[in-house]
Amino acid sequence: MKLGKLTDYRVNGQEVILDFEGREARIWVVTPYIINVFCGEDGNRPCSKAIEGDKMILVSPKVCQKEDGLWIHTGKVSVRVSDGFYVDFYDENGVEVCGDYRGERRPLQRVSKEVLKLLEEEGHAAQDHRQEHAFEVVKKMDASAHFYGLGDKTGFLDKRSYEYEMWNTDNPDPQVDSFKALYKSIPFFIALGKEYVYGIFLDNTFKGYFNMGQESESYYWFGADGGCLNYYYIAGESMAEVLKGYTYLTGTCPLPQKWTLGYHQSRWGYVTQEDVEEIASSMRKNDIPCDVIHFDIDYMQDYKVFTWNEERYHNDPKAFLDRLSKDGFKVVVINDPGVKVEEGYEVYEEGLHGGYFARTPEGEVYSNVVWPGEAVFPDFGNPEVREWWGQHQSFLLEKGVRGIWNDMNEPASFRGPLPDDVVFTDEGRKAEHREMHNVYGHLMAKAAYDGLKDLDGRRPFVITRACYAGSQKYATAWTGDNTSMWAHLQMVIPQLCNLGLSGMPFVGTDVGGFGADTTPELMARWVQVGCFSPLFRNHSAAGTRRQEPWEFGEEVMGIYRKYVKLRYRLIPYMYDLFFEEEQTGMPVMRPLVLEYEKEDAARVCNDEFMLGSRILVAPVVHPGMTKRMVYLPEGVWYDYWTQEQLEGPVWFIREAPLDCCPVYVRAGSVLPVMEPQSYVGEKPGDILYLEAYPGEGSWEHYLDNGEDFAYRDGKYHQYHFEVKEDGMVNGEIVHAGYDKPYKKVLVQRAGEKEWKEINHDR
Ligand code: MIG
Numbered sequence: 055m056k057l058g059k060l061t062d063y064r065v066n067g068q069e070v071i072l073d074f075e076g077r078e079a080r081i082w083v084v085t086p087y088i089i090n091v092f093c094g095e096d097g098n099r100p101c102s103k104a105i106e107g108d109k110m111i112l113v114s115p116k117v118c119q120k121e122d123g124l125w126i127h128t129g130k131v132s133v134r135v136s137d138g139f140y141v142d143f144y145d146e147n148g149v150e151v152c153g154d155y156r157g158e159r160r161p162l163q164r165v166s167k168e169v170l171k172l173l174e175e176e177g178h179a180a181q182d183h184r185q186e187h188a189f190e191v192v193k194k195m196d197a198s199a200h201f202y203g204l205g206d207k208t209g210f211l212d213k214r215s216y217e218y219e220m221w222n223t224d225n226p227d228p229q230v231d232s233f234k235a236l237y238k239s240i241p242f243f244i245a246l247g248k249e250y251v252y253g254i255f256l257d258n259t260f261k262g263y264f265n266m267g268q269e270s271e272s273y274y275w276f277g278a279d280g281g282c283l284n285y286y287y288i289a290g291e292s293m294a295e296v297l298k299g300y301t302y303l304t305g306t307c308p309l310p311q312k313w314t315l316g317y318h319q320s321r322w323g324y325v326t327q328e329d330v331e332e333i334a335s336s337m338r339k340n341d342i343p344c345d346v347i348h349f350d351i352d353y354m355q356d357y358k359v360f361t362w363n364e365e366r367y368h369n370d371p372k373a374f375l376d377r378l379s380k381d382g383f384k385v386v387v388i389n390d391p392g393v394k395v396e397e398g399y400e401v402y403e404e405g406l407h408g409g410y411f412a413r414t415p416e417g418e419v420y421s422n423v424v425w426p427g428e429a430v431f432p433d434f435g436n437p438e439v440r441e442w443w444g445q446h447q448s449f450l451l452e453k454g455v456r457g458i459w460n461d462m463n464e465p466a467s468f469r470g471p472l473p474d475d476v477v478f479t480d481e482g483r484k485a486e487h488r489e490m491h492n493v494y495g496h497l498m499a500k501a502a503y504d505g506l507k508d509l510d511g512r513r514p515f516v517i518t519r520a521c522y523a524g525s526q527k528y529a530t531a532w533t534g535d536n537t538s539m540w541a542h543l544q545m546v547i548p549q550l551c552n553l554g555l556s557g558m559p560f561v562g563t564d565v566g567g568f569g570a571d572t573t574p575e576l577m578a579r580w581v582q583v584g585c586f587s588p589l590f591r592n593h594s595a596a597g598t599r600r601q602e603p604w605e606f607g608e609e610v611m612g613i614y615r616k617y618v619k620l621r622y623r624l625i626p627y628m629y630d631l632f633f634e635e636e637q638t639g640m641p642v643m644r645p646l647v648l649e650y651e652k653e654d655a656a657r658v659c660n661d662e663f664m665l666g667s668r669i670l671v672a673p674v675v676h677p678g679m680t681k682r683m684v685y686l687p688e689g690v691w692y693d694y695w696t697q698e699q700l701e702g703p704v705w706f707i708r709e710a711p712l713d714c715c716p717v718y719v720r721a722g723s724v725l726p727v728m729e730p731q732s733y734v735g736e737k738p739g740d741i742l743y744l745e746a747y748p749g750e751g752s753w754e755h756y757l758d759n760g761e762d763f764a765y766r767d768g769k770y771h772q773y774h775f776e777v778k779e780d781g782m783v784n785g786e787i788v789h790a791g792y793d794k795p796y797k798k799v800l801v802q803r804a805g806e807k808e809w810k811e812i813n814h815d816r
Contacts (some may be wrong), residue, residue, distance in 0.1 A: 055189040057139035085111040086130040094282030104524035155192040155273035190277035198248035205240025211548040220262030224466035228537040238521035239492040240556040253288035253296040301639025304524035312760030313734040316345025318591035357425035375454030382733030386457035392429030422467040434497035436479040444505020457515030463495035495520020503528035530560035538567025554641025562589025571599035574606035582715035585621035626726035633756040650687040668723040672716040690721035697805040722751025742796040748781035785814035
């Protein structure tokens with residue numbers, strides 16, 4: 055964005071107001087590490103959907119005018135603003151970390167005029183000029199830069215050399231690398247270079263553009279189609295610190311109920327009570343642990359939200375859900391935003407009378423087609439609408455439903471997209487679809503979360519498809535309609551890791567693939583990745599090959615069982631990761647680069663990942679492969695299956711027959727594990743089991759009732775364990791607030807069979 059000469063400035067607390075020949079811009083020091091750069095029409099920041107509450111930390115920035123520009127020093131970051139509104143960031147040693155690019159942009163001409171004309175005649179979309187955006191920020195890029203995050207995008211971990219768009223999109227085609235957008239818009243990325251790391255969060259909800267060096271090797275740029283230039287520069291010593299800064303701004307994911315970490319079985323097409331009964335009993339009969347069954351749109355009456363086709367449930371769904379619950383199954387149901395246009399239908403009538411639906415510019419209620427047919431769209435930007443929607447969930451809760459799955463909330467529509475000028479509300483003011491589109495799902499999830507919290511009191515379990523920055527505060531997310539193909543199994547790793555780096559730790563993909571027919575081998579390999587993903591749900595589309603664990607013969611079912619059981623074993627460890635994540639923003643599933651950012655191999659690793667800081671997973675994601683190349687970063691590692699010790703950094707080949715997913719544990723680990731059970735809480739859980747991997751290290755283990763918010767009043771236990779080179783473990787209780795702490799702590803040393811009791815008193 056080019057402004058004129060910097061003619062004047064004034065300091066207002068932590069904000070510096072800059073005058074560029076009559077056009078105003080601002081630099082706001084939010085914390086010593088976080089700087090906001092702003093330029094908008096009337097000088098006022100719009101109300102952020104991502105950032106809630108006051109995030110300012112008191113700093114006294116030093117401001118001084120020098121020959122080369124106006125300098126603002128926070129003590130940790132220095133900002134230089136110069137004529138033309140160029141903004142450069144320096145670290146505390148005065149080294150430039152992130153600077154605006156001042157050179158000429160590369161012309162976009164890709165083909166000659168003649169070829170362009172030919173292409174157009176043939177009906178191909180070709181471009182030889184750059185699109186105009188409301189603003190663009192162009193930053194220097196050096197040869198060492200890698201980019202991570204950007205929410206949910208196709209392709210690989212490192213986003214360098216690709217361009218993306220922020221526009222929540224439901225495109226049912228198989229997702230490939232050339233897709234510019236999926237269902238979520240999280241305009242945040244981390245730049246990691248040889249000597250630097252920083253983050254940028256563009257808090258703008260309009261259609262956004264992120265060109266991460268696709269246009270040039272000298273710069274990258276980002277921009278949007280409307281709204282204000284409003285970005286946050288986030289400094290830190292490491293990627294983890296940058297992420298901590300980002301989640302400090304936009305929030306972390308609240309600790310989930312423990313059962314949500316169990317296995318979820320879903321399919322579009324469980325229509326009747328008998329269908330569901332069959333799934334539940336087959337899970338138990340086949341000894342496959344399972345906590346959750348999902349009900350897709352089939353349970354509703356004519357696809358009307360907040361209705362139930364009771365006939366298909368022997369006229370008493372509540373009795374059925376109660377029965378399932380006795381057997382340890384929790385039910386999650388889908389809930390779409392589109393409300394059927396039908397006279398006399400309560401939800402429609404209420405919304406109509408309340409003025410709760412989006413309108414055309416002429417003031418008519420706007421409608422489009424979704425599952426129920428002609429449908430209208432709740433205006434979730436209006437707090438009253440969120441409250442109304444949230445309270446309606448009592449209909450589902452009363453039947454015994456334990457979680458809400460928000461689908462189609464981009465919002466998706468079947469009769470063409472919603473026009474840009476459909477009128478919504480942004481809290482107190484009117485705002486068009488072009489501005490509210492990317493936050494529609496976010497606000498729907500907020501409505502669901504707040505409603506559930508109020509009605510139920512337990513930690514709300516909401517799953518959403520569409521997201522904006524900060525959606526982690528309300529919902530877990532799944533990545534939408536993937537396809538049963540190997541490329542999509544491969545994509546799971548960078549996709550979920552980048553979501554974690556974008557502040558969304560509780561995420562998963564449809565295990566086995568949603569569209570198309572999966573194969574036994576693909577299923578076996580997919581569950582080996584799925585069992586380590588934070589949200590572990592097998593889901594598939596109606597009409598595709600059935601995808602329940604028993605559909606692929608004994609061998610694959612055995613493999614399936616082995617990995618679902620491994621998942622259950624690791625639930626206490628994963629729960630600890632969620633506890634850590636709520637404090638620090640560190641994701642549960644991590645790319646290697648987050649733990650080993652100095653290692654070149656880690657920076658571009660797409661086929662291995664970490665579960666927390668202690669477990670490294672190197673799954674097979676190619677058909678026919680029964681060995682794979684494994685990279686282990688620096689340090690001593692244990693092969694989880696053989697207990698063999700290895701020393702990194704090292705590359706080697708590991709045998710990986712169909713039933714083997716290579717897993718490694720860092721030396722110096724204490725992994726809390728759970729005894730085998732069919733669902734979380736089936737066994738009393740009053741003994742803590744620890745797997746110890748010799749080496750120097752420690753672990754914080756967390757225990758509470760796994761259900762409500764009592765932990766926020768201190769009603770939890772925290773244990774601190776230390777392990778030594780000889781594998782001996784010491785433990786102490788560092789916080790004692792839970793009324794059912796462990797009666798015993800048993801330790802098993804790597805490679806040994808025996809469990810030994812240890813003392814763990816204060
Ligand atoms: O237009 O509810 O992504 O998980 O099974 C498709 C039916 C609507 C899309 C979701 C998918 C779900 C399906 N839905």
